[in-house]
Amino acid sequence: MSSSISLGTCYAGVSSTTRKRRLKPMIIGGGTGGQGGEGNRQGGDGGRGYATQIPIGILELKTDWQVGGGTGGGGGKSSSGSGGNGGDGLAPTFAQSFMEELKITEITGSALDISQFCSEYQLSSKIENLLTDAGYETGSGIFCASKQTLLEDKFNKGQIAEVERALIQFNQRTGQV
Secondary structure: OOOEEEHHHHOOEEEEEHHEEEOOEEOOOOOOOOOOOEEEEOOOOOOOOOEEEEHHHHHHEEEEEEEEOOOOOOOOOOOOOEEOOOOOOOOEEEEHHHHOOOOEEEEEEEOOHHHHHHHHHHHHHHHHHHHHOOOEEHHHHHHOOOOHHHHOOOOOOOHHHHHHHHHHHHHHHHOOO
8 A cells, every 4th residue: 555645744734835824823722730639638739731732843834823831730728737739831842743853745655554664664562562552553654743742652762763763764765865
């Protein structure tokens, strides 16, 4: 089976024509952490407010950007002791997909499922399981991921380096680099 992925695919289908047009302002906010629970002696800590991860290449969209971080949840009350700590509000991150990092605009070639991709490019069964658990179905689909998304999917830095090595080899074999 043959496949083709363009850089636009990594931006949720935002076409190059759309990226060149002036758009309405983009307002992106983070999540809000949950309220800490009440306690007799010590209130519970507030939850973490996660922020948005923005693909760096999408910033080329001609628009005004308003990007907010996450808001930590409030600390829980205590009836006779200390209240809980408020939760952390995380800052937004700007991530670069492997396609952007490796300066690739299009990937063509046969679509290898994750098992075939890992076997052919000598990735461990642990990495194969992590990729499968993260929802990747084909090797070429990993190009839309970023190092940050793989970290969030429980990959360690060495495993991320191995995935990047495999993507570079895949691209060299298909004549894209």
